[in-house]
Amino acid sequence: MDKNNQATHLKKEILIKTIKAFLSNDFGENTRLIPFEMRPKGSEVPYRCCIYKEREILRNRIIASLGFTMEGADDRVLLSSYAQKALEREKPDEHTLTVLELACKGCVPNRIFVTDLCQGCVARPCLENCKFGAISIVNGKSQIDSSKCKNCTKCIQVCPYYAIVKLVVPCESVCPVDAISKDEQGHARIDFDKCISCGKCVSVCPFGAIHEKSQIIDILLKIRQGKKVVAMIAPSIAGQLPCNIYQLKTALLKCGFSDVVEVAQGADITAKNEAKEFNERMQEGAPFMTTSCCAGYNNLVDKHLSEIAPYRSETKTPMYYTAEICKQKDPEAVTVFVSPCVAKKSEALKNPNVDYVMNYEEMGALFVAYKIELSELEPTPFEVESSREGRNFGITGGVAKSVEAADNGKSEVKAHLVNGINKESIRALKGFAKKGECEFGNLIEVMCCEGGCVGGNDCLNTVRTATKSINDFTKDSKPIAE
Amino acid sequence: MNKIKVKLCMGTTCFVMGASELQELVDILPEKFGDKVEVQCATCLDLCSSSSEGQAPYAMVDYTVISKATVESVINEVERKLKNGQE
Structure with missing residues (x-):
């Protein structure tokens, strides 16, 4: 949608x-x-x-x-x-x-349905093509017996009047792991x-x-209590609002955060560690390695795809390294990851270094509530400037590119991008694990959302314009390999 | 004939409430209407201060204010104005 x-x-x-x-x-x-x-x-x-x-x-x-x-x-x-x-x-x-x-x-269950557009034609291709005998003619029009129908959609394809439709339950259909279904009440x-x-x-x-x-109220309460609350902004944030990340830092400081750090800083560490790990694995003769920075993908591996776990990089996520740096600097600091998606909330719950997560929608709402006009703000510099590659982590292909750049020609990297987790890509990943090989490449980057983190469920901007903004912003950033 | 002036609000409230989509109009409108329209992204049209943020995002087509603006509603208003102008 x-x-x-x-x-x-x-x-x-x-x-x-x-x-x-x-x-x-x-x-x-x-x-x-x-x-x-x-x-x-x-x-x-x-x-x-x-x-x-x-x-x-x-x-x-x-x-x-x-x-x-x-x-x-x-x-x-x-x-x-x-x-x-x-x-x-x-x-x-x-x-x-x-x-x-x-x-x-309580949507009607997934099913195939003959609408009033059925003309009761002579050819009756629906009846002829149904392999399961689910279609009969009642009062001159087609009807489907749902106890026999297998939802194969053949009848939909053959009806010359487009009279047969598939009713879907959006949440059930989109869930890649069948985690959502109807209770007794529907x-x-x-x-x-x-x-x-x-x-x-x-x-x-x-x-x-x-x-x-x-968790926005919890975060605001910590700020009100006078705690040092540090915002760790994910790389995909550049382009989510009508301002640059330096103005965004000013805005977050105005809301009471004590400091703002780029998670791209942690992404640089992830890229370097992952490049080293990739090189070692390849030398040991591993067929491929998958990335490990997407929380949705990590949950998928942990809960449903244990067969691919040995191929998944052991390297920690950018959020992990960034939170570690913040807590080492000040153990009393309250760390808030500013996130494009809900999956990071689940990762944060498992990481004692990340206290809270504020998604982009919540952050946007915060600025509106505070009446902050972003484009008019003065910029605030960051203590550590991140690399171009680290800042590109949130775009599909960005992680693979940064690992390749950090590897700096030591290994032969051939990237394969899994751009979005769905039933089809899960099947493909299962296949790679089962065969112990991937014909498309040796570094598999997995992004749960299409387009990468910029396609996260909490993003404010469209994937296209957000990607463009990030590219415009990062082209002048320093390269990772220097 | 005077050009129709379209202003898209890119202030914080409007952007958060969905103006990000309206940016597409910067390309769409000139493609569709040529030099009959002029599109501009404004910092803040200050329309949100007087009413609820629930009505954002805002756009202006000449002096007509469009609340809860969408790509379609802005195009429709431009078309209506062009049609009226010709009569």
């Missing part, structure tokens, strides 16, 4: 209002009033059956923005109490996603043992029923 849609718009609006409530003099009360402010008495009811349901779903969305799980939540608890509870929380919740059952439409449920936190279901649900649990 296109990023520019009303469900994402609504989620961002709620984040802005939640942050504004936090910054106001009465967090609890102003949070409680958000649904009423957004749907005042007598206002239009744009999406649901009545204004009360609209407000209730908004209430659910706010609870997720406050960082809570909606599965099994108590309807009787006031929003103001949730706001209070958010302030008392010590650690972020375990799972990264939550389904708002009330917002979930509502979506996430199986967290299987979920790799790729965020694809969040992006595709047309009802905006799947939310990321935000």
Whole structure:
């Protein structure tokens, strides 16, 4: 689904209002009033059956923005109490996603359906071509017996009137690991043992029923308590907002962060270590090695693809090295990874050096709430300037290129890019592991999102313009191999 | 005939709320309407300060303000203006 849609718009609006409530003099009360402010008495009811349901779903969305799980939540608890509870929380919740059952439409199950466009023709290619005998003619028109239909879509392809359609459940269809399915009531449920936190279901649900649990309130609270909160900005951030990363640093400092560091700095370490590891592995006769910096891919390997684990690089992620540097410099610092995707939230939960994650949508909402006009800000320099390659990590092909550049001609690198994790690419990766060879290259770069991190589920800009901005920005950065 | 002036707001609020998509118009509009339109990305049109950020992103086609602007809604407004201008 296109990023520019009303469900994402609504989620961002709620984040802005939640942050504004936090910054106001009465967090609890102003949070409680958000649904009423957004749907005042007598206002239009744009999406649901009545204004009360609209407000209730908004209430659910706010609870997720406050960082809570909606599965099994108590309807009787006031929003103001949730706001209070958010302030008392010590650690972020375990799972990264939550389904708002009330917002979930409970889509009809995946199936093939004959529409009224069926002309009841003489040729009846649907009937002739169905291998499973699922089609019969009732009152002169085709009908599908769902108990026999195997969803092969042959009838769709052969109908001359395009009268047969496939009804899909967007979240189920997009999930690469079958982690989302319907419960007895037909509502979506996430199986967290299987979920790799790729965020694809969040992006595709047309009802905006799947939310990321935000940690923004926890972060703002640490700032308010006077802690030194350090923002670690992911490389894909350049081009996400109408400013450069130096102005972005100024903006984050204005919001109360004590320092801002580029994760590209950690990416440089990742690239160098990975190049060294690649060289060693190749000398030992390994057929190929896969990268290891994408959190979605790492979750996939850990939960579903153990056969490829021996081929995955042991090198840590850019976030890991950057957080390590920050904590070594100041063990008391609270570290916040500024992220393009929800998958990094799951990685951060496993890394004691990363305290919180703020995604790009949440960061954008923060700037709106603070009324910061980014393009008018003065730039602030970084203590350490990162390399061109490190800054390109967030674009498909960027990691492979930086490993190649850091290797500096020592090995023969032939990169193969897996641009997006889906059922097809998972099958391909399984095949490489099973055969112990990859005919397309010896360095396999795996990116969970199409386009790389710039295609992450929390990105604000389109992949095309974001990629262009990063390229324009990095062309003058220093090369990694110097 | 005077050129139709299209201003796309690229202020923080508008950008966060979806103006990133509107940048595409910088290429699309001249391709579609030639020199009949002039497109410009503005820093902030200051339309968000008076109402809710829920109405962002904003664009302006001459003096008409478009809220919750999309690539399509801006194109439609330009077309409407061109048609009215010819009458």
